Amino acid sequence: MNVADTSFMLISVTFVMLMTPALALFYGGLSRARNMLATSMYSYASLGAITVLWALAGYTLSFGGDLNGLIGDFSYLGLANVSGGVHANAPTIPHTVFMAFQCMFAVLTVALISGSYAGRIRFSAMLLFSCLWLFVCYCPMAHWVWGGGWLAKLGALDFAGGAVVHMASAAAALAAAMALGPRKKIGSFAPNNLPLTLLGGGILWFGWFGFNAGSALTSGNLAGHALLTTHLATASGILGWMCIEWKKTGKPTTLGVISGALAGLVAITPGAGFIPLWASMLTGFLGGLICYLGVLLKNRLGYDDALDVVGIHGVGGTWGALATGLFASSAVNGVDGLFFGNSWQFVVQAISVVATWAYVYVMSRLLFWGISCIMPLRVSPDAEHVGLDLSEHNERAYSL
């Protein structure tokens, strides 16, 4: 046990916790006024439901002893053997802190999906999907990448969750958009409160330092490196998005700036502790450019991903995973990528991308299909017109 590591990780846990309320602001501000609270509700429901399910069984399925590279065993079922000891992944901090850190990741990942189905899903269907998705998709993914599963054994690099958090949530988001169909066109889809989105995005950036630097699980050089790559990539992401937006639409926008920041954050997440500092700026800048094009994909392909989970987390996460395979350097964290002579690492990263998208998309579609057999997924057209705040929750965000 190391006191410095423990202090740092305690703080990181609280940083990452704040990201989910920040996401509620970020998504809430982007929604229409009539769906503001319902959209925020998804994040807080995740904090409630996923925390408890994670404690009961999610944690042990992800980080319990490895069963055939696929899933964890029941050694920590109901948090048995967690208090007092340490976990092998993080031998210098209390097991409770490691568990809590991973808990915040699970909560955030489930909440991220909500940007896709916002504005039309029934709350009960959303809650059931989220609970099942944790066990069917998140726990296997976390185990495969971080819990000693087959992707870890293959050598896939995912420092803080490019596959487990961002690609997985985006694949689920794509499945949700396909399963639910588009929102009804009622007036304009313009955001109701961009200042809240900017505040939420700013707090996400802040929380991401805990997310990425904390993923070092120690407080030394690696955490510092991850913190700096995160900040550099985010700043570069802003510039990337601003450049292409300014060129294409004639004006830079605040939503573009915060979207570019998020694109940079997502893109650096898998490589934060593996790629050199200079490469983080390139990864972030290109992340901003690519995600701008990514959010326009939905117009081409015709799915209604309401708040661009696929465009930012899916496209940015995929780019980040591949960029890690390109730029990883053994001088940083012991593994080389394509640019440092190890092309196999790029292949491994590509395998992890395909496996994540395919597994999570298929399983999420199956979950939605199963749920649709026992309850409607969407609210009625009337309820959608009135807005989900009133029809699903009996309250409204603004009484002006």
Next chain:
Amino acid sequence: MKKLQIIVRPGMLDAVREALQGLGILGLNYTEIHGYGRQMGHTEVYRGNVMQVDFLPKLSCEVVLDDEKLESAITAICDATRTGHVGDGKIFVTEVLDAIRIRTGERGKAAL
């Protein structure tokens, strides 16, 4: 007596008020409205997606005044709110049959 419905840009409220007060015309109310005229709406861009906004925010001010002050009021309002660009707004003039001050019961011009 005439009633003016003055539709102007959102930032022009003080200009209208000062123009009318300068002529000694007291009593004015306004409503925030959304509408379109000949210029139609405008476009907004969110994450690269261009959205057509059909109704623009405007202010609609109402004032009732004596017939003799009509032309000078119209001139003053136009001078105060004109930018020369599309979207400056319009003034509609209608006849008013009577006016009553509730407190005193005065009628007609005396009630203005």
